[in-house]
Amino acid sequence: MVTDAGLKKNFVYTVIGMATPVIVALATIPIYIHHIGEERYGILSIVWLLLGYFGFLDMGLSRASANALARLRDAPDEERSRVFSSSLYLNLGLGVLGGALIYFVGGYLFRTQFNLTDALWTELAQGMPWVAAMLPLALASGVGFGALESRERFLAVNLLQMTGSAAGQVVPALCAVFISPSLEWVIPAAFLIRLLTTVQVFWHLSRVDRLRLTRYDRGQGRSLFKYGAWVSVTNIVGPILTSLDQFVIGSKLGPAAVSHYSVPMNLTTRVQIIAAALSRAAFPRLSRYGKEDAVDLAERSIRALAYLFGAACIGALFLVEPFLALWISPSFGQVATPVAHILLLGAWINGLAFVALSLLQGQGRPDLAAKIHLMELLPFIGILWLLIDQFGLPGAAAAWTARVAVDALLMFHLSGLRWRRLWTLLPAGLLLILAHLAVGRWSPDLLSGLAAGTAAGMTVIIIGLAVDRPLRTVLFDLIQRRRGRGE
DSSP: OOOOTTHHHHHHHHHHHHHHHHHHHHHHHHHHHHHHHHHHHHHHHHHHHHHHHHGGGGTTHHHHHHHHHHHTTTSOHHHHHHHHHHHHHHHHHHHHHHHHHIIIIIHHHHHHHSOOOHHHHHHHHHHHHHHHHHHHHHHHHHHHHHHHHHTTOHHHHHHHHHHHHHHHHHHHHHHHHHTOOSHHHHHHHHHHHHHHHHHHHHHHHHHHOOOOOOOOOHHHHHHHHHHHHHHHHHHHHHHHHHHHHHHHHHHHHOHHHHHHHHHHHHHHHHHTHHHHHHHHHHHHHHHHSOHHHHHHHHHHHHHHHHHHHHHHHHHHHHHHHHHHHHHTOHHHHHHHHHHHHHHHHHHHHHHHHHHHHHHHHHTTOHHHHHHHHHHHHHHHHHHHHHHHHHHSHHHHHHHHHHHHHHHHHHHHHHTTOOGGGOTTHHHHHHHHHHHHHHHHSOOOOHHHHHHHHHHHHHHHHHHHHHHOHHHHHHHHHHHHHHHHHHO
């Protein structure tokens, strides 16, 4: 039996680290729009999208190096350094190539396709070299973060990511307020923060690990590429599977329908922070442990997640309608709420599959996950098209939920999880279905939704404690620690 010492802390650190940028973005977006205007903010949004899309040039090497370094945790420094250096050199080379593509292709698209005024194009042209230079920094820091995670330095990783992300949003906004709203100032300010964050990552890594730069190792490079190529397939096809429904909705139902679908979809992905944080925190151990211990850890993680994440999803089921009515409008909420209810069921199932995905990748089989996603693509398009024709937006949500359910079943099976040890997932799933049926017949206001969601979430936690012993152990451990501190 493996120990979970430190895993709970890593999970908490990661949840906080992933949630903080979302909160900072909510606070800074109005500042940007007010001070630089909607046109400049739209350009910035496209710039960040370009950087995000070209991030596929990482080719899964950050994940590959994190996996390899976790497996080599106790290996000689020379062997670990070869893995680290090979991944870093590859990512830097790919980052430079991608930066050049962003500069020339991105500049061409902005100049010819977006109808920019001469003044805005002049501002953007001055900023494009800084945009291009951000990609090599992003790919290099990804390798650094992977090396830190392989040592389970999640506190440092999340502090660096939180401060870097927060500063990357706040400092350019302050620059726009106090210096100039021009993109000539805002974009270089963002580059400076990215540069400082990258320097901090490698400075901290030099203090906690004895890795050093060595010559490029062709054997290590081929091994990393072989692993990373399958991870990159997942990283490319996964977002396509998540966003494809919105393109089909737009073509069949019009752009207004896309907003009624994309808003609840974005909210459900925010709820999945809990599942994403646990799978990320567990990945180094799932890479380092042998098969039996890794499967044991994944099964216990999934059982606990079923109830902790289930409590969040069931609370969201009761709160989503009054929240949408308050945040946007009651008429918007009436259309988007049935979609959100279906998507939340899928989000719970999909969240459990995150751990199975980390288990497959940690145990050196990223190819299986990638093949599952490739296999799902064409059937998903057909089912999506059919269900949108028959049921509209709820049909699109049902198609996505059905896809992630099949995805989870295949991930569970191929990763070697034992079904007899996952029977405790059933009560959580049944409670979610019952809550879904209840909210379908009742439209709560904010206070009643909050009360019902809290009560239902607590019920999920209580039942989880009753049926899952490891979850009880975690709770009792926390209680004893608090008592110890109180004494």
